[in-house]
Amino acid sequence: MPEETLFKTEERVTRADVADALRDAADQLDSGSVRLASDTEDRTVSVPESPRFEVELERLTDSETGDQRYELEYEIRWTK
Template identity: 40%
Template sequence: MPEEVLFKSESAQERAQIASLLRRVADNLEDGEPITLKSGSESLTLEPPARPTFEVKAEREGPADAPGELSVEFELEWDETDGEDGDSGPLEIE
């Protein structure tokens, strides 16, 4: 199935600024509130279900024998029709 990008924002920010944005997402999830993403004139509001799938992925991009770019991705996924996805087991973050 082809992917359609509904919203994208990418910018260098201080770690404290990133933590504040993630905290806002966490607060909205905990309170059952929608999540509204805004950047410039773009805006998108999403309403995650009570049990979305939470995916965490750490990656290194670049040649295997040289330093590359590291990333960590946090992703919430859900099916638009029934609102819930699968489960691969518990996650811990320390």
């Protein structure tokens, strides 16, 4: 199945800003739709009553430097 990115943003922010964004996302999920906005994009999507929810924590190691980084991902998905 081909992938199509409909919205993406990434920026360095404070932990408090991340927490605020997640609280806002939770409030929007409760309402049934989520608005995603950046300086250049704006998209609203309806989320069904019972989507699939995945939480993943990964430790990744840079093969050249040996530096480690962590990724914590919250994923919500559904079929149309």
